[in-house]
Amino acid sequence: MYRFLVFFILISTFISCSKNDGNAPPPVVIPDNLNGVITEFSLAPIDINTPDKGTFLISGNNTIYKVDFNAAAESEANAILLFSNDTILTDQSRSLGNLGRDAIAYNPIRENEIFVEFNDGRKIDGLFTNYTSFGGVFGEDLINQWSDPNDPSKPTQKAKDDIINLVHRYSDKDGPGPETKPQPLLVTISVR
Numbered sequence: 001m002y003r004f005l006v007f008f009i010l011i012s013t014f015i016s017c018s019k020n021d022g023n024a025p026p027p028v029v030i031p032d033n034l035n036g037v038i039t040e041f042s043l044a045p046i047d048i049n050t051p052d053k054g055t056f057l058i059s060g061n062n063t064i065y066k067v068d069f070n071a072a073a074e075s076e077a078n079a080i081l082l083f084s085n086d087t088i089l090t091d092q093s094r095s096l097g098n099l100g101r102d103a104i105a106y107n108p109i110r111e112n113e114i115f116v117e118f119n120d121g122r123k124i125d126g127l128f129t130n131y132t133s134f135g136g137v138f139g140e141d142l143i144n145q146w147s148d149p150n151d152p153s154k155p156t157q158k159a160k161d162d163i164i165n166l167v168h169r170y171s172d173k174d175g176p177g178p179e180t181k182p183q184p185l186l187v188t189i190s191v192r
Helices: 002-022 140-145 157-171
Strands: 033-044 053-060 063-071 079-083 103-107 112-118 123-137 151-155 185-191
Touching: 033 063, 053 123, 079 157, 079 185, 112 185, 140 157
Parallel strands: 033 123
Antiparallel strands: 033 053, 053 063, 063 185, 079 112, 103 123, 112 123
């Protein structure tokens, strides 16, 4: 009788495990051409003239994707990032909440479009809307220069110009220099 009970428990375990395996949802496939709305865009440059790390969330196909990018040597890069226009902050932009002394984010920002073009032909086309936040880790000293003394949440013209300059460096990595090559990036996409 004891052997029959042990056998019955083992068989029940196998049956219940096999039933659960069939109910697991299939993994989400990341499309080759990802189109959507960007909800958050964040940069962590080396300095205001030198792009480095960044990330953005893009909503498309009823899924939220996280795109991480990092400045890389051309031999290690797999993509470039281009902005439709350089202007990000507007007169209506205001800083969001307390993100710490070294970080800041703004909303609303100018409607914009970004393109990530991969070396293998894949693409990301993302839209900035009124609900998109744009920010990053820029350092306390620089952020202090970006606040209007009369309205601390309002960005100064220096903030607008500095961010235009940084965004421009993605399509022209040496800025006012003679070259016009985009900043090579190593880009990864995951499902959030």
